[in-house]
Amino acid sequence: MKKILTFITLFCCVLTLAAQEPLTLEQCREMALENNKRMAAAIKQTQVAHYTQKSYRGNFFPNFVASGTGLYSSANGTFGIPGGNLPTFLPDATGQFVPNGGFAYLPDINLNYKVRTVWMGGIQVEQPIFMGGKILAAYKMATLGKQMAQLNEHLTASEVILETDQAYALMIKAQEMNKVAESYKAVLEELMKNVQSAYKHGLKSKNDVLKVQVKLNESELSIRKAENALRLATMNLCHLIGKPLTETLRISDDFPAIEQQLEMQIHDITARPEYNLLNKQVDMAKQQVKLTRSELLPQVGIRGSYDYLHGLKVNEQTLFDKGNYSIMLNVTIPLFHFGERINKVRAAKAQLEQTRLEQADLNEKMLLELTQAANNLDEAKLQAALADQSLAQADENRNVSKSEYEAGLEPLSDHLEAQALWQQAYETKVDAHFQLYLNYVKYLKAAGKLGK
Numbered sequence: 341m342k343k344i345l346t347f348i349t350l351f352c353c354v355l356t357l358a359a360q361e362p363l364t365l366e367q368c369r370e371m372a373l374e375n376n377k378r379m380a381a382a383i384k385q386t387q388v389a390h391y392t393q394k395s396y397r398g399n400f401f402p403n404f405v406a407s408g409t410g411l412y413s414s415a416n417g418t419f420g421i422p423g424g425n426l427p428t429f430l431p432d433a434t435g436q437f438v439p440n441g442g443f444a445y446l447p448d449i450n451l452n453y454k455v456r457t458v459w460m461g462g463i464q465v466e467q468p469i470f471m472g473g474k475i476l477a478a479y480k481m482a483t484l485g486k487q488m489a490q491l492n493e494h495l496t497a498s499e500v501i502l503e504t505d506q507a508y509a510l511m512i513k514a515q516e517m518n519k520v521a522e523s524y525k526a527v528l529e530e531l532m533k534n535v536q537s538a539y540k541h542g543l544k545s546k547n548d549v550l551k552v553q554v555k556l557n558e559s560e561l562s563i564r565k566a567e568n569a570l571r572l573a574t575m576n577l578c579h580l581i582g583k584p585l586t587e588t589l590r591i592s593d594d595f596p597a598i599e600q601q602l603e604m605q606i607h608d609i610t611a612r613p614e615y616n617l618l619n620k621q622v623d624m625a626k627q628q629v630k631l632t633r634s635e636l637l638p639q640v641g642i643r644g645s646y647d648y649l650h651g652l653k654v655n656e657q658t659l660f661d662k663g664n665y666s667i668m669l670n671v672t673i674p675l676f677h678f679g680e681r682i683n684k685v686r687a688a689k690a691q692l693e694q695t696r697l698e699q700a701d702l703n704e705k706m707l708l709e710l711t712q713a714a715n716n717l718d719e720a721k722l723q724a725a726l727a728d729q730s731l732a733q734a735d736e737n738r739n740v741s742k743s744e745y746e747a748g749l750e751p752l753s754d755h756l757e758a759q760a761l762w763q764q765a766y767e768t769k770v771d772a773h774f775q776l777y778l779n780y781v782k783y784l785k786a787a788g789k790l791g792k
Contacts, residue, residue: 362590365508368581369791372504373497375582382489382496389482389489396482399468399475408461462647462663472637477630484627488620495613498790500580505596505781507577512595513774514570517767521566524763525559531759532556535752548752555756595773598780604718606711611788614706618699625692632688635681639672706786713779713786720772720779727765727772734758734765 373379428444429437468475532552538544575585583589609615648663674681741758744750784790 362592364592365505365596368508368577368591369501369504371581371583372500376500376580378496379493379500382493386486386489386493389486393479393482393486396479399479402465402467405464405466406461407464408459410457410459412457458649460647460649462645464643464645466641466643469640469642471639471641472634473630474634474639477627477634481624481627481631484620484624488617488624491613491617491620495617498613498785501791502781502785504577504580506778507573507580508591509595509774509777511570511573511577511589511591512593513770514566514573515591515593516770518563518566518570520763520766520770521559521562523766524759525556525563527759528552528556528559531755544752551752551756555760595777598777604714604783605787606707606714609703609706609710609786609788612706612786613788615703615788618702622692622695622699625688625695629685629688629692632681632684635684636674638674641670643668643670710783710786713783717776717779717783720776724769724772724776727769731762731765731769734762738762 427439428442430440432438532549535544535548535552539546539549574589577583577589577591578585578587644665644667646663646665738758738761741750741755745752745755781790
């Protein structure tokens with residue numbers, strides 16, 4: 341029993357430790373891709389396009405149809421033809437048939453019919469031979485639709501990854517801002533103790549105590565804002581990765597690393613899914629022209645059938661108790677329809693040109709977006725480096741100010757200003773590194789490299 345309890349305890353400890361492990365950015369990406377509803381919809385769209393393509397492929401092959409009809413009826417009766425003498429005819433010298441004065445006897449004819457169970461069935465097969473290119477064009481359009489759905493899935497994945505990276509970095513920023521606010525408050529609390537002690541001993545004025553108290557009040561508000569920002573950032577990340585909004589998350593304390601030796605380019609957008617989507621749209625418009633043009637061309641098909649009829653009886657004999665075969669060649673040639681077909685072709689060609697113009701416009705916009713993203717990333721790198729320098733300088737200034745203040749060489753107001761400058765420099769540094777990573781992932785998306 342003790343062994344079981346020990347094992348359960350150890351197991352629970354392992355689970356607790358595992359639960360305490362911070363979520364990495366890669367884990368958050370995977371959870372977002374798995375749980376995101378837009379991503380799920382994009383995957384379903386790809387499945388729809390896949391099965392649509394397979395359905396259009398079936399148009400190349402024969403179409404088999406079986407049919408059957410059954411009938412039950414109690415109808416019966418008699419149909420008679422009375423007999424009698426009929427004149428006879430013989431050919432004359434010219435070959436014409438003329439009456440010869442003789443007669444032939446025709447007996448009575450009595451037909452008794454009965455209908456009970458009658459059924460018929462058959463199998464038909466149709467094979468298109470030439471449809472003006474309609475079948476091939478439709479299949480190619482379905483194939484392009486599948487490829488476009490796959491590209492859209494890739495595009496959606498990159499958008500989800502971008503949103504997740506932004507939310508992850510924003511939570512790190514909120515964590516760091518909270519640390520800065522708490523650190524600044526701790527410094528002010530220590531300073532307040534010293535100033536109050538000096539005031540009690542008559543070494544500081546009441547005004548100095550009030551100055552520190554004002555700054556301390558401001559720090560309280562900064563902490564509250566930082567806590568609220570962290571709570572909201574955590575909820576946002578939970579939403580994106582499919583976690584309950586009230587769940588507590590643990591993530592890294594540092595911003596994700598960026599590729600330092602990244603060689604930025606501003607001229608190549610071919611890796612973007614949007615670029616390839618535009619190409620597929622142009623190809624789709626081309627096939628639409630071919631599909632529309634097929635209505636102007638002849639269509640040839642062949643049809644074969646086997647039919648069987650059983651059940652009708654006359655004089656107790658079953659009629660049509662056998663099957664028959666038939667083969668039919670069908671040729672359709674469109675002649676004239678008051679310009680409907682030719683104008684459809686013209687409209688499809690105009691649509692193709694429109695698609696090409698839209699492609700050129702969007703390609704230029706993507707190049708502009710890539711250039712802007714590269715510029716933003718370059719500026720963000722410099723901003724982050726300068727922010728690091730400013731923080732180091734502000735920290736040194738704070739230390740010097742503290743020494744001089746404690747030695748009585750600097751007034752309290754200057755010392756408080758040095759502390760405020762340090763806090764501002766720290767917040768600027770955190771925001772600069774947040775912007776650096778944000779611009780980094782935006783550049784990767786603009787270049788078509790995000791998620792690869």
